[in-house]
Amino acid sequence: MFDIIIRNGLLVDGTGAAAVTGDLGIQDGRITVVGNLRDAPAETSIDAVGLVVAPGFIDIHTHSDLTLLVDPRGLSKIMQGVTTDLIGHCGTSPFPVSAQWGDLQRSQSNLGEHIDWNWTDLAGYRHTLHERGVGMNVAPLVGHGSVRSSVVGFEDRPASADEVRAMQRLVAEAMDQGAFGLSTGLSLPPSAYGDTGELIALCQAMAVYGNRIHACHMRGWSGLHLQAIAEVVEISRRSSVPGQLAHMAVNDPRHWGEAEESIVICEQAVDAGIDVSFDVYPYAASSSGFSQCMPTWSQSGGRQALVQRLRDPDKRAGIRAAMETEGLFRGWPWLWDRLMVCAVDDERAKPCEGMTLQQAAEHLGMEPLDAALTLMDWDDGKMHIIFFYRTEEDMRTFLRHPFSMVGSDGLALMAGGVLGTGKPHPRSYGAAARVLGRYVRQEKVLTLEDAVHKMSGKVANRLGLTDRGRLAAGMMADVVVFDPETVIDRAAFERPHQYATGIRWVLVNGRMVVRDGAHTDVLAGRVLEAN
16 A cells, blocks of 8 residues: 555656656655556555656755745745755855854844744754754755854954864864755855855865765856856865856846856866856846945945944945945946845835836935945845846756756745745746746747756755655655646746746655645655765
């Protein structure tokens, strides 16, 4: 007697192999049989005629670290078939937390006031999630910014030799506790304050652990995208740690069309024996805090220190002047009509949500740069922006390439409560479904098998997840069943809090978390450990 049999589905196994029609037998949380189970009994049978059966999707780039402590179901991800999130990206993980800098570390998060944050390391974070329950699997990275702030604080200065050794010990501790690698956020303080030598040293500290990755948000300021890729390649070359280039894109209009040039650097590295790959999400816009547009030195000391500088007229004038040559848009005219305010907390700033900064400036009667700095002041330095500064053509070039995997750069959100506020990037609700609906069915940029591979087996291989990412006997039963004719993202920039459609059933560790398109409130996930 099987616990669950999924019958007569189109099995896309996650390896890239051609789909075949068949059945899937599940028992005790694992796939036990793939084949013909026509006469076999089961406690639950799912009729998958006309539907695709695939491994649960593994999102290789997410920021769900704390949102899963607010709503453990992970609705925006589960409802598009994502069963595992790789968290801790862009240099920021919720551990380690130091005794000296802990209060400052916690204060940098927009969600800190909504959770009981009492852990200090990955083991404590894992215990907290397991104690509360979690609706999807979580694979953690340790963030360079979190490691650096635990040792150096948030100061804009080089680390001493002793501090580098202390950071190496924290990286090794996270690896011992099952972290899947190290993330860096090299245009985001405090990670941005680390030089290449520091990053090589930290990667060397985890090289002995085998298949752990360096997932890098590069120093991709305007015009520097090729140099940024080269830095990551050099770190991998000198540390022997696989490099994962995060959310690959060309963000500078002066360089649109240079996706191929970016990829060539990766191809040359691989030809030279250096392990490099990249991930991409299927949108021509990105999103982050507006602070990324500001000089890194202005953020020394943390978010509150930035706000205090903005409230000092002389320092604010210095920041304003420097933003013409430093920060994300160094060296080219600001595209104020392409930057949209997507999330603010301050009531004075709330009317500007959904406006471009050009529109916000007109609303406030200011120049656009002054309006942006005023909104940052009002919102205590937390304002988030959507950047419409990419092209579909570049994105598709990255998406098609054999090196690429799909990551959302999103969070597990929900359409309601504190996680359902503002106008966040729709990637949190739609990235995986958008690949299947738009780029497979509608535009045929990818085959179905290739798309599923880039969202399951290929990612599992990258992370060393030997028991997930494929439909095969012995694999954990993370499974998604979807309608290939209707699956699509519904989230839009104007109305982002919309769940994907066409996802019919989702299993996490063999338990039903989505039944016939509705969430069951079952919390079947776990915090995974690297081997």
